[in-house]
Amino acid sequence: MSSTFMGLEIGRRGLLSHQQALHVTGHNISNAENRDYSRQRVIISSADPLYLPALNRSNTPGNVGQGASVSTVERIRDEFIDDRMVVETNVMGFWETRNNFVRQIEQVYNEPSDNSLRSRLDQLWQSWEELSRYPEQRATREVVREKASNLSNEVRSVYRQLYDLQMNANSQVNARVNEVNMYARSIRDLNERIVKSEALGDNPNDLRDRRDALIEKLSQIVNVSVGRSDRDEVMVYIAGENLVQGEVFRPLKAVADPDNHGFSRVVWEDTGTGLTLQGGSLTGLIDARDNILRQNINDMNSFAINLADLTNEVHRDGFGRRGETNNDFFRMIRIGDNVDGNHDLNNDGVADVTAIYKVAGNNSIDASAAIGIRGTISFITNDEREATVEIDYGPNDTVQSVIRKINDARAGVVAYLNHNNQLSLKATVARDNDNKNFMIRHMEDSGQFLVGLTGVLRQSGAAGAFDYRRVNDIVKFLPDREHITIAPQYNPASYMAVSEAIERDVDRIAAARGRDIGGTGDVNTSNGVGDGTNALRIARTRQQNAMVDTNSTFNEFYNSLIARIGTQGQQAKDRVANQETLVTNLKNLRESVSGINLDEEMSNMVMFQHGYNAAARVVSMFDKMLETVIRMGA
Numbered sequence: 001m002s003s004t005f006m007g008l009e010i011g012r013r014g015l016l017s018h019q020q021a022l023h024v025t026g027h028n029i030s031n032a033e034n035r036d037y038s039r040q041r042v043i044i045s046s047a048d049p050l051y052l053p054a055l056n057r058s059n060t061p062g063n064v065g066q067g068a069s070v071s072t073v074e075r076i077r078d079e080f081i082d083d084r085m086v087v088e089t090n091v092m093g094f095w096e097t098r099n100n101f102v103r104q105i106e107q108v109y110n111e112p113s114d115n116s117l118r119s120r121l122d123q124l125w126q127s128w129e130e131l132s133r134y135p136e137q138r139a140t141r142e143v144v145r146e147k148a149s150n151l152s153n154e155v156r157s158v159y160r161q162l163y164d165l166q167m168n169a170n171s172q173v174n175a176r177v178n179e180v181n182m183y184a185r186s187i188r189d190l191n192e193r194i195v196k197s198e199a200l201g202d203n204p205n206d207l208r209d210r211r212d213a214l215i216e217k218l219s220q221i222v223n224v225s226v227g228r229s230d231r232d233e234v235m236v237y238i239a240g241e242n243l244v245q246g247e248v249f250r251p252l253k254a255v256a257d258p259d260n261h262g263f264s265r266v267v268w269e270d271t272g273t274g275l276t277l278q279g280g281s282l283t284g285l286i287d288a289r290d291n292i293l294r295q296n297i298n299d300m301n302s303f304a305i306n307l308a309d310l311t312n313e314v315h316r317d318g319f320g321r322r323g324e325t326n327n328d329f330f331r332m333i334r335i336g337d338n339v340d341g342n343h344d345l346n347n348d349g350v351a352d353v354t355a356i357y358k359v360a361g362n363n364s365i366d367a368s369a370a371i372g373i374r375g376t377i378s379f380i381t382n383d384e385r386e387a388t389v390e391i392d393y394g395p396n397d398t399v400q401s402v403i404r405k406i407n408d409a410r411a412g413v414v415a416y417l418n419h420n421n422q423l424s425l426k427a428t429v430a431r432d433n434d435n436k437n438f439m440i441r442h443m444e445d446s447g448q449f450l451v452g453l454t455g456v457l458r459q460s461g462a463a464g465a466f467d468y469r470r471v472n473d474i475v476k477f478l479p480d481r482e483h484i485t486i487a488p489q490y491n492p493a494s495y496m497a498v499s500e501a502i503e504r505d506v507d508r509i510a511a512a513r514g515r516d517i518g519g520t521g522d523v524n525t526s527n528g529v530g531d532g533t534n535a536l537r538i539a540r541t542r543q544q545n546a547m548v549d550t551n552s553t554f555n556e557f558y559n560s561l562i563a564r565i566g567t568q569g570q571q572a573k574d575r576v577a578n579q580e581t582l583v584t585n586l587k588n589l590r591e592s593v594s595g596i597n598l599d600e601e602m603s604n605m606v607m608f609q610h611g612y613n614a615a616a617r618v619v620s621m622f623d624k625m626l627e628t629v630i631r632m633g634a
Helices: 006-030 079-109 117-133 138-199 205-219 280-315 399-408 449-453 500-504 533-540 554-594 598-633
Strands: 040-046 068-075 224-227 235-238 241-245 252-256 264-268 356-364 375-380 388-393 413-417 422-427 442-445 484-486
Touching (some): 006 068, 079 205, 079 224, 079 554, 117 138, 117 554, 138 241, 138 252, 138 264, 138 280, 138 500, 280 356, 375 399, 399 413, 399 422
Antiparallel strands (some): 040 068, 224 235, 252 264, 356 422, 356 484, 375 442, 413 422
16 A cells, blocks of 8 residues: 555655756756767656565555656767767868978978079079070179079078978977877776766766767877777777777877987887877878978979089089189089998998999990890889899890880989980989988999990999999999099988089189090080080070989979979868868767757756646645645544
């Protein structure tokens, strides 16, 4: 039989349930502008009935209700949408970072502009052409020096800004690693608090919201995934490896990589092994630093060293106003002081390589004539593999066809005929280690193409092969040192400048060509102050495929560089726009599930208010009934 006070208990429970519902509604309204908050909902359940089915129950009507109670306060959240947000936010973080750096690179080049590097280069070519027409005027020489200085300053400026961007990207890598550790540590702490709350029977919805918000912020930096298979702990992975597992946190660490100019490499702190990064702003920073910026810096280095070397190559054969010859126009700084090219590559204090940038044969040759000989030229690639590349030639080949075969092999060595119709071979940018830029790695010929025909190597076969991994191997080339160029100091774009001799005295600019007086076999006498033939030869370098590794002129090379960065910028911009649309749609979808609708909450508040008032009326009514019963007893 039910108690006399049962009605009061039912009313009390109704009051408490609706009061709790009003509290939750107020909590929802208070967090209406909190983007990390998920709407909460009170689940009101009926209390257990008075009598349950049993053989010993009283012979009275059973299953008499005892009111309602709040069973839980649930969080309205769709984990599928959350997982999609993690993935797409990660992709957007990568493209936003890439777009940011590409846009800054575009600003460095400042194209199109009257003060850009391309404009400076055009002005230099024009000044050489002007000098070829008026070589006797000192003013035209002053203009050449000034335009060359302006171009050199612009090259150095572009290099410095690109290098500063690279250093900035590296600093941001360190900062992102610290952010990952901070977010992961906070997730670990929240996991601990959530588990404790759940153990006490609580439902820590607000703590879960904070954890999900941190995971989303973390996904913008690194490629994380979330494991929820274990109800007692949430796990956060980076490429399948645990970053956070319940209350355990594995920190990351940024360590200097000696093989990458001391730039930071991201590893697990406990094992020292590297991470597999596939997205997020951290991957974007590393990609910008090690790929995009490195490529642009090396392109500027290649531009600078080729322009300086080819200009000097022609300039050395010309004569100044007073008959000076064999002078460089641009400054060239060798990789070391050793005249034989011996260099300490691994920085252990002992020379371990022979660093040669370019070698030209002693013989002037006809590029179109059949060579009439057979053999195999061998190089090794300028990447991590250092694989052997063999180039066969036969009697029907011409010098020009062999040159094409060498350049098509992409072995890190390119060939061309210089202004004296001599075969020249020079190294390109390394694909494995920047410290090996512009170093010929191996050169061997089983026949006579590089030996007797062109006069590059002293001897055929393995015994006469040049290999940079041996010191003093410069002796494998024919002894004319004027035809051998030692590898330049690292980053030639950083120190490109007009030579000191030309800066001091413009009369040293070799505008004139010469002639052989006395039958010595060497050009030893200038054609005179009025001759501008050599200046014209330098100016014509503009039309030559001087950047032979890309088969392009200097202007074409620079234009392709600008076109590439423009294409990369447009691609990044489009991907960012696409990702923003996708993420916005996912946020709107999540908002439709988890967001706060103030109209709905106001409606709920009125409903719960009426429920509370009705429950109060029930209590009041039972109070009056009990009062009547009590008075009857009196």
